Amino acid sequence: MPENEEADNARRRTIETTVLVVLASAFVVVSLLVQEPWSVGWDKLPAVVGVIIGAGLTLIMYSFLYRDNPLFKIAENLYVGVALGYGMIIVWRQSLRIEVYDPLLRPPTSGAFTEALLHRTVPIVLGLLLLTRLSKKRGWLSRYSYGPLVGWGAGVGIVVQTHTNILKQLGAAIRPLQGPAASPDGAWAWMGAVLLPILGSLLLLVGTIAVLFYFFFSIKHKRVGGAVSKVGILFLMVSFGASFGYTVMGRLSLLIGRARFLLFEWLKLPS
Numbered sequence: 001m002p003e004n005e006e007a008d009n010a011r012r013r014t015i016e017t018t019v020l021v022v023l024a025s026a027f028v029v030v031s032l033l034v035q036e037p038w039s040v041g042w043d044k045l046p047a048v049v050g051v052i053i054g055a056g057l058t059l060i061m062y063s064f065l066y067r068d069n070p071l072f073k074i075a076e077n078l079y080v081g082v083a084l085g086y087g088m089i090i091v092w093r094q095s096l097r098i099e100v101y102d103p104l105l106r107p108p109t110s111g112a113f114t115e116a117l118l119h120r121t122v123p124i125v126l127g128l129l130l131l132t133r134l135s136k137k138r139g140w141l142s143r144y145s146y147g148p149l150v151g152w153g154a155g156v157g158i159v160v161q162t163h164t165n166i167l168k169q170l171g172a173a174i175r176p177l178q179g180p181a182a183s184p185d186g187a188w189a190w191m192g193a194v195l196l197p198i199l200g201s202l203l204l205l206v207g208t209i210a211v212l213f214y215f216f217f218s219i220k221h222k223r224v225g226g227a228v229s230k231v232g233i234l235f236l237m238v239s240f241g242a243s244f245g246y247t248v249m250g251r252l253s254l255l256i257g258r259a260r261f262l263l264f265e266w267l268k269l270p271s
Contacts, residue, residue, distance in 0.1 A: 034266070104116055126148065127145070130142050169208065172204055175201050177201050211232040211236060215232075
């Protein structure tokens, strides 16, 4: 049995390798026939090569829908490497060069150098201490950097989260249940301007109270409390469903964008 399994695995790998080679060859042929890189000038050649590479990486990424394969691993590692390289360039251009290199190594005056050295010595030392995390013996020194970093982050995060997720929600939950001062003419206009905002405020108030009561465990959820907690569960499920649907819509938009790229930019089909 083990010999048969090894033979089957070897046969399957051979078939998959052959299929990958055939598909790669077909992709190259189609790209050359459709894009015709030899017919464009040198100024447009980088754009054509970029379209071909982008289409190839897109198809390789979607090959994971079948199973993991060597081409997907190559594209995955390439994506991670390019992302890290791009991130390092952004950090250098927007942070290190502006805050460290230019003020300390290319100061316009001696006074500017003294001021930069005075204001940047402590942050630079704390940043270098973070690198001691790579050492087993000196890794404890990074705690002097992580302490202020975590403390500052927690302090700022608490203020932002409190204002966004608590105070804003409370403000929306305690809005007065009243319509505009002037009543609009017409039943449909009155429903849209007066009735629907009031019903929306009531719904938000009931949902907030029900969800908060669902997480209140000092009282057993029986009878009236059980009904209120079930209403809270219903609001939670609607919220989770809406969040999941929003995520799916975002992923579908990415899929549609890649499909349009393959159809109209790579294959040059008429739109």
